[in-house]
Amino acid sequence: MVYDAFVLLSFGGPEKPDDVMPFLRNVVRGRGVPDERLAEVAEHYMHFGGVSPINQQNRDLLAAIKAEFAGNGIDLPAYWGNRNWHPMLEDTVAQMRDDGVTHALGFATSAYGGYSSCKQYWEDIANARAKVGPGAPVISKIRQFWDHPGFVEPNVSAVQAALATLDESRRATTRLVFTAHSIPVSMARTAGPTGGRYTAQLEETARLVHERAAADLPWDLVWQSRSGPPQVPWLEPDINDHLADLAKQGVTDVVVSPIGFVSDHLEVIWDLDNEAADTAKELGLGYARAATPNVDPRFVAMVRELVQERTDGAPLRRLGTLPVWDDCPVNCCTPPPRRGA
Numbered sequence: 001m002v003y004d005a006f007v008l009l010s011f012g013g014p015e016k017p018d019d020v021m022p023f024l025r026n027v028v029r030g031r032g033v034p035d036e037r038l039a040e041v042a043e044h045y046m047h048f049g050g051v052s053p054i055n056q057q058n059r060d061l062l063a064a065i066k067a068e069f070a071g072n073g074i075d076l077p078a079y080w081g082n083r084n085w086h087p088m089l090e091d092t093v094a095q096m097r098d099d100g101v102t103h104a105l106g107f108a109t110s111a112y113g114g115y116s117s118c119k120q121y122w123e124d125i126a127n128a129r130a131k132v133g134p135g136a137p138v139i140s141k142i143r144q145f146w147d148h149p150g151f152v153e154p155n156v157s158a159v160q161a162a163l164a165t166l167d168e169s170r171r172a173t174t175r176l177v178f179t180a181h182s183i184p185v186s187m188a189r190t191a192g193p194t195g196g197r198y199t200a201q202l203e204e205t206a207r208l209v210h211e212r213a214a215a216d217l218p219w220d221l222v223w224q225s226r227s228g229p230p231q232v233p234w235l236e237p238d239i240n241d242h243l244a245d246l247a248k249q250g251v252t253d254v255v256v257s258p259i260g261f262v263s264d265h266l267e268v269i270w271d272l273d274n275e276a277a278d279t280a281k282e283l284g285l286g287y288a289r290a291a292t293p294n295v296d297p298r299f300v301a302m303v304r305e306l307v308q309e310r311t312d313g314a315p316l317r318r319l320g321t322l323p324v325w326d327d328c329p330v331n332c333c334t335p336p337p338r339r340g341a
């Protein structure tokens, strides 16, 4: 297969206060979420002046990927388009068409399978191409990378660095807590070609990081940033409830490793650095949050290696044992029901 471009696919985030509500309406489009609920979420963004760091993080990642390609003789123009905020993927796809691109490789900023983290990016591609119409380039999405050393190793270093900030004399009562975005239980059930893949991949990543970073510590995988109506079950326990349980069990310190995310965006700097950190403080727990990969050179090199898997048939570099798949079967990761759809 011959590819003539690379495109970074991401979530998008507001860059000024007036962007916040239109961005949130885009996130929940078609789901009938009332503006009052969105106004609560908007508050989190307002603590940061209405600016999510995610777009700048993606600009930095794109620049690092371009340099990585140039340094390794990869002659692919690199683009960037988002699901929920500018630059919107449809505008990027229109630009790619104008530039004569015919078949691009797409890399999404999510390591895992499942509807929100994988399938919805395929839908974004299909929707953007349909809007652009004739001449829109084909975009093939690069595989999930939950167990790639270029993702696991930066997380290992980050856990070690976070642990080093805690009191060594309390190591025997220190716990490693991995966290990822909660999703509806129904979405978790249908994640991947045979179901359950989002949680299974997260467990594998957690295990791979744990055994390399702090094999002596007990660990858990918990969930954060739940949304949606209370009657709909989402993955549990929530990190804040879990911290309370740990304190009850005699745990004194926690390292929180956000393996569900690739950059320190709002779900990390608000939900962990404010909410979970406050919970820990109230409970008297020592708390250290491990960094996400961001533009760690090993992570940037991983993107280049994933491209080379597709362009040169380079061997897959991976540490885990769960199956890998490239293209999304039609019956994979069924979308959640939409109001009015």
Ligand SMILES: CC1=C(CCC(=O)O)c2cc3nc(cc4[nH]c(cc5[nH]c(cc1n2)c(C)c5CCC(=O)O)c(CCC(=O)O)c4C)C(CCC(=O)O)=C3C
Residues within 6 Å of the ligand: 011, 012, 013, 014, 024, 027, 028, 041, 052, 053, 054, 109, 110, 116, 117, 181, 182, 183, 184, 226, 227, 228, 260, 261, 265, 266, 267
């Ligand atoms: C699995 C997953 C990831 C990780 C994989 C990936 O990275 O793709 C992720 C990432 C992110 N989620 C983000 C923000 C939001 N997620 C929401 C809502 C939701 N997330 C869900 C799942 C996920 N989300 C789900 C099932 C919903 C329910 C409604 C829906 O199905 O859409 C809402 C709506 C408001 C609310 O109700 O809370 C917001 C504002 C941001 C941006 C942060 C920033 O701006 O810096 C990022 C990177």
Ligand SMILES: [Fe+2]
Residues within 6 Å of the ligand: 181
């Ligand atoms: Fe989300």
